[in-house]
Amino acid sequence: MQIWKRNLFICWFGMFVTSVGMSQIAPVLPLYIKHLGVHSSALIAQFSGIAFGATYIISAVFSPIWGQAADKYGRKPMLLRASLGMAIVIFSMGFAQNVYELIGLRILQGIITGYSTACTTLIATQTDNEHAGWALGTLSTANIAGSLLGPMIGGFIEGNFGLQNVFFITGTMLLISFITTALFIKESFTRQDKKALSNKEIWNTIPEKSLTITMLVTFFVLTLALYSIEPIITVYVSQLSPNTNHVALLAGITFSASGLANIIAAPRLGKISDKIGAQKVIFVALVMAGLIFIPQAFVKNPWQFIGLRFSLGLAAAGLIPSVNTLIKRITPASLTGRVFGFTMSAGYLGVFGGSVLGGQVAAYWGIRYVFLITSALLLINALWVYLKVYKKLSLKEEAYMHE
Template sequence: MNDWKRNLTFCWFGMFVTMIGISQIAPVLPLYIKDLGVNDTALIERFSGIAFGATFIVSAIFSPIWGKLADKVGRKPMLLRASIGMAIVIFFIGFVTNVYELIALRFLQGIISGYGTACTTLVATQTDKEHAGFALGTLSTASIAGSLLGPLIGGYLEDTLGMRSVFTVTSFLLILSFITTLIFVKEEFKCPDKEIPNMKEIWGKLPNPELMITMFLTAFILQLAFYSIEPIITVYVSELSKNMVHVALISGLAFSASGMANILAAPKLGKLSDKIGPQKVMFVALIIAGIVFIPQAFVKNPWQLMGLRFVLGLAAAGLLPSINIMVKKIVPQDITGRIFGISISAQYLGTFFGSTLGGQIAATFGIKYVFFITSGLLLINAIIIYKGVYNKDILKLSQA
């Protein structure tokens, strides 16, 4: 097996296991906070929001820092640091005695995280440019697949073994990720002779800084757009279901439809990016995603919503992987970790603000307006991509 294929295989497994572990936690946070003695519903909602959002905000701050360290000491050490560090922190979350200890450890989890950044950087830097699209597209499916399975496993564990078992099992999965990474992931890394450049020097080394700013903005808008919808899917399905039974199951299927489509399409769109250019795939995917959001506001039943979200997932498979491919093909390898760190910070910020924004828009104007605003953001983003990069030669951009 080629080195890049072996690394892709085991990084995929590590990312998959890590995302299963992490995504198990979010659905049980409100229940855990109540179990810790908070009985007022408003307080539970407030503490849940803080505990959930804290990890993303802190991760956004620390992701570029870990990216810089990855460029200095290697990406594999960052994978090992993140997996074992999160395993320890999440294990202790299962033994907190009050909500303030929980929030403090969630902050610490955000500080010590970074597995996804290091994993993406390692695969990008160890894969030749001819196969970068396929490799990064395939890697993106690990995060999505893990995120889909995690809540299901977390709910099952909470029902059968109790609340705190979720954190113990999550810790075990992260240790498993640590062990497989340690044994199987190989990295050819040469320590830089010079000191890692500061941010001003990095911008000077970039062949096209304006393009990277466009990619960061796109990463932020994508996450903001998609996560503005996620928190209200269950509410929307409840309205559409009327007298249907098993609303929770139907909501789960609606939530998962886009993820399943993403898993199917991402490797294929990655290969297409290698042939025609990631900027072209990104532009078309943004147009399709922006258009598909509009009819979701007018569906009459959950099954129509599921169908449209499946189409949305097919389009979404050409978005974040395309950003990663652009970074891989344009950015000099010795600063790739820093740039991926900034890109993932933009995604974390988009996730946090999207989750907050969607609920506020739905509460103020109605759920349908969330779809309209999200569609508008994606179509505006498509215009930005078309004007900024669509007709440009990526090879020339990397040599600018």
């Protein structure tokens, strides 16, 4: 087996587990905070929001820092640091004595993160352009699937094994990821940039600044769109089916539908982007995702909603691998880790921003407006991508064909 394919398999498992570790706390957080001695409903809600959001905000700050370290010291050391660090921190959450210790550990988890950035950089730099879309598409399914399935996994562990075991089991899985990374990931790393560059110097070295900014914004909008619905899924499902006793189950299926579709479609759409151009897949995927959000505001039962969420996952699956493929192609190898670090920051901010946006819009205007506003954001982003990326790269390809 080629080294990059073996690394892809190990990285996929590690990214999935890391992503589960970031998101699995969502459904059990209020219960665990109550277990830690907080009994006021208002305080539980307040502490839950802080504990959940803190990890993503801090991760957004530290992702570029770990991306720079990956370019400087190699990607494998960053993988080992992140997987072992997160294993210890998440395992320790099971021993928290009060809510402040839990929040402190969630902040520390955000600082330690960086596994996904290092994995994406490793695979992007080891894979040739012919297979980059497929490889990065396959890898992207780990993050999305872990983020979307994490809450269900956390809820399942809590229901069957108890609150504290959510953290113990997830920590053990991350320790397994650390061991497999140490034993099986192979990297021959030679640092290309010997001199420490300032952020301004790094930015000046990036040849396609406009394209890079557009891709970062697209990554942010995509994750914001996926997570804007998260706070209101259970409430919406209960409104669509007021007489059912299985709201939690239907909400869980709805929540996971996009993740399942993403796992199915992302590698295939990544392969298509290798053939026809990443910019074309990004544009079409944004338009399709934007349009699919509109009917979600008008569904009559949970199964229609689940079907549309699955369709959304199929459309959105083309975005992350194509964005990463395009970034790989326009970024010098010595800066790949740093630029992917900024990409991950945009994603983490999108998760946090989406959760806040969905909750606030639903509270002030109603649930249906969450879908309509998210759709508008995606379609505006599609127009921007068409003007700034699609037309520009298509003209370059035409000029290249005529030479």
